[in-house]
Structures are given as structure tokens and as C-alpha cells.
Amino acid sequence: MxxxxxxxxxxxxxxxxxxxxxxxxxxxxxxxxxxxxxxxxxxxxxxxxxKDLFSIRDHIRGMVYAMLSSGIAWERVEDSIDVSTGKIKVIDEAFHQYDPDVLLTCSPEELSDRVKHLHCASQSTKKQMSGLIHTNIKKLKQIEKVYGSIDTYYQEFIDKDCSYKTLIRTLSDSNSKDKMVEMGEALNAEYLRNVGYDxxxxxxxxxxxxxxxxxxxxxxxxxxxxxxxxxxxxxxxxxxxxxxxxxxxxxxxxxxxxxxxxxxxxxxxxxxxxxxxxxxxxxx
Ligand code: SF4
Known part of the structure; x- marks a missing residue:
């Protein structure tokens, strides 16, 4: 150095x-x-x-926090942050505690309205909610089904490149089958950090x-x-x-x-x- x-x-x-x-x-x-x-x-x-296990709910929460933080000042939800866990209660409630099956029954408009109601919406919220419901949660569910856990699949990329860049590219590149919709490289890095990747x-x-x-x-x-x-x-x-x-x-x-x-x-x-x-x- x-x-x-x-x-x-x-x-x-x-x-x-x-x-x-x-x-x-x-x-x-x-x-x-x-x-x-x-x-x-x-x-x-x-x-x-x-070595705690991260569930699909943890992954959806990490993705939602990343999506919402891109458009708002965190101060707006500050009162709702639980100091012992760092979780944001009002957002967790709005997203049905990230139950994937319940979320898949929601419309993007419904989730978008809930986010708006919390004053956490940005210009991108509607598109993000659509990406979340129509693509990303389904992809996460599929990964979990095939590999047993989302982290097992991600670990294959981390084993090859411990800088996380390959994993971030895999989740971001438009030509990748694992592309998460409305998630570019910066948001995917934030999502991965939100599920404990340092x-x-x-x-x-x-x-x-x-x-x-x-x-x-x-x-x-x-x-x-x-x-x-x-x-x-x-x-x-x-x-x-x-x-x-x-x-x-x-x-x-x-x-x-x-x-x-x-x-x-x-x-x-x-x-x-x-x-x-x-x-x-x-x-x-
Ligand atoms: S406030 Fe920013 S611009 Fe000013 S001295 Fe510090 S680092 Fe530099």
C-alpha cells in the first residue's frame, strides 16, 4: 500500500x-x-x-431495501427502524414479511401504492415492483428449488471470483439468464451486501x-x-x-x-x- x-x-x-x-x-x-x-x-x-442460513425471505428483503433506498432518504423511515435488528418494520409489513407466495398474488400497482403511502416511492417504484413480482421473485424461487438455497448457487460464482464482481455481473447483465430486472450493478451490490456478503x-x-x-x-x-x-x-x-x-x-x-x-x-x-x-x- x-x-x-x-x-x-x-x-x-x-x-x-x-x-x-x-x-x-x-x-x-x-x-x-x-x-x-x-x-x-x-x-x-x-x-x-x-454460517446462519439465509432464506428466500431474507433475499427478497435485501432486494426490496436496495430498490427502495435508491430513491429515498432513509430518514423517512427512520422512526420505524428496529434498533436491535436494523429491520424497517413498516416496509416489512407492507411487503407481507417477504412471503414469496403471498407477494406473487399481489399486483405491482398494489405494492407500489403501499410504498407511496409510506412516502418511500420514487419515479422507479412502479417498474421495480413489476420487476420484483413478474421476474425476480420467480427467479429466486427457481434457484432455491434447483440448488436447495439461493446462497448455494451464489457460492459457485464466489468460489471462482471472491471479489463478488462475477456474481454481480451475473445478476446484472442483460444477456445473463440470472439477470434481476430493474437491478443494475450498483443495486445488485447493495442487495448482496444486504444479505451479508461483505x-x-x-x-x-x-x-x-x-x-x-x-x-x-x-x-x-x-x-x-x-x-x-x-x-x-x-x-x-x-x-x-x-x-x-x-x-x-x-x-x-x-x-x-x-x-x-x-x-x-x-x-x-x-x-x-x-x-x-x-x-x-x-x-x-
Ligand atoms: S469536506 Fe469534502 S471537499 Fe471538503 S475537505 Fe473534506 S473531503 Fe474535501
Whole structure:
């Protein structure tokens, strides 16, 4: 690892400390639900490390959370997050606790209306619900039937490529028989992370802060998706943290309602722990 990446690793540690001691406070109290250890992701990674079995319901929940998070600010459902599991109760209820057979009797419009009612809908919701009901759940059921579990099938790809990229491509490529509808590479990475596979969610915030104009971990201003996975892994290995935790720290540092330091408009460079190495700060 070069010295610049070593500096970035130190900065990520400092970001975490600042988030915990300062940025995630509300009325002087830490916002428990926003701490890494209370997130749904962390619970799923722990489950996978304990060799827990993931059911088709877990997979559908992971896919639904990924689909919905792409269009909404998580704050809208914050009150409904169960701090002991990280699950979002109102969404779980709206989706019939992810029972595949019950969901297959629902119409996409019905699910879409439920999502709208929770103020979690985006322009893509209707298409996503259609993809979920008409294709994706059926594919997951078929995989489970043939292989015994969805993870058994996914493991075949992970055994060949432990970076998860082959599995992500398999679920994303339009020419693949395993293509999940309305799920591109970023959403599939998020879905897989939501079922405990330890990887980054290549979000616009993470791709921007790691990019050439800020932390300069890449030659690109917006880091390409798969390169983001590699950079987050490199930092995580050095810090001996889960990759998803490193990703969560970087994302929280940028996101509205979380750290809100490295925002696109009006970044708070004066309080930022990265300002000594940040390209944007040096230039401004
Ligand atoms: S110094 Fe400013 S632009 Fe750079 S990482 Fe910090 S907040 Fe973002």
C-alpha cells in the first residue's frame, strides 16, 4: 500500500471517531440507529460470519431495501427502524414479511401504492415492483428449488471470483439468464451486501469522495463501480474492518441526516478531518 492510501486509511478512522463523538449527535444524544453496529447490514454480516442460513425471505428483503433506498432518504423511515435488528418494520409489513407466495398474488400497482403511502416511492417504484413480482421473485424461487438455497448457487460464482464482481455481473447483465430486472450493478451490490456478503455499496457519495477531486484514490472523478469495491476492500483490509463498515463510514460522512460533512453543495471543509489530504480543499 502506498503512503497516500495509508493516509486515507488514517482519515477513515478519524471520520469514524468524529461521526461517533460529534456528528451523529442529536440534542446531545448519539443517534443509536445510525451507528454501524445497529445497522441492518452489520447484523446480516454477523449472521453470514456465523454460517446462519439465509432464506428466500431474507433475499427478497435485501432486494426490496436496495430498490427502495435508491430513491429515498432513509430518514423517512427512520422512526420505524428496529434498533436491535436494523429491520424497517413498516416496509416489512407492507411487503407481507417477504412471503414469496403471498407477494406473487399481489399486483405491482398494489405494492407500489403501499410504498407511496409510506412516502418511500420514487419515479422507479412502479417498474421495480413489476420487476420484483413478474421476474425476480420467480427467479429466486427457481434457484432455491434447483440448488436447495439461493446462497448455494451464489457460492459457485464466489468460489471462482471472491471479489463478488462475477456474481454481480451475473445478476446484472442483460444477456445473463440470472439477470434481476430493474437491478443494475450498483443495486445488485447493495442487495448482496444486504444479505451479508461483505462488500461496499458503490453509492454516488462513496464514488465521489474516493474520486480524483477529493481523496484521490482513483484517476476518475467518480470512481468506476468495480474500482470502488476494490478501494473499499483495500482500506478495510488495512484497518481490519468489514468492507461494508468502511463504506458506511465514507457514506455517512457525506450523507444528509448523517455526518453531512462532504456534501456536494457547501461541503464543511473547515471541520473536515480529510482537509489536509483532500484535493478539493487544497485547491479551494
Ligand atoms: S475537505 Fe471538503 S471537499 Fe474535501 S473531503 Fe473534506 S469536506 Fe469534502
Amino acid at each position: 502506498d503512503t497516500h492510501m495509508e493516509d486515507v486509511c488514517k482519515i477513515v478512522n478519524q471520520m469514524e471517531i468524529q461521526l461517533r463523538t460529534n456528528l451523529l449527535l442529536k440534542d446531545g444524544q448519539i443517534q443509536e440507529k445510525k451507528l454501524w453496529e445497529n445497522t441492518y447490514i452489520k447484523h446480516q454480516i454477523d449472521r453470514r460470519n456465523s 462488500m461496499a455499496k458503490p453509492d454516488r457519495h462513496t464514488r465521489r469522495i474516493l474520486g480524483s477531486r477529493i481523496l484521490a484514490c482513483s484517476d476518475y472523478e467518480t470512481v468506476p463501480l468495480f474500482e470502488t469495491l476494490d478501494i473499499a476492500k483495500e482500506i478495510a483490509d488495512k484497518l481490519k474492518k468489514p468492507v461494508a463498515e468502511v463504506d458506511y463510514i465514507l457514506w455517512s460522512y457525506c450523507s444528509k441526516g448523517y455526518g453531512e460533512v462532504c456534501t456536494v453543495i457547501n461541503p464543511k471543509c473547515n471541520i473536515c478531518v480529510a482537509r489536509q489530504i483532500c484535493k478539493n480543499s487544497i485547491q479551494s
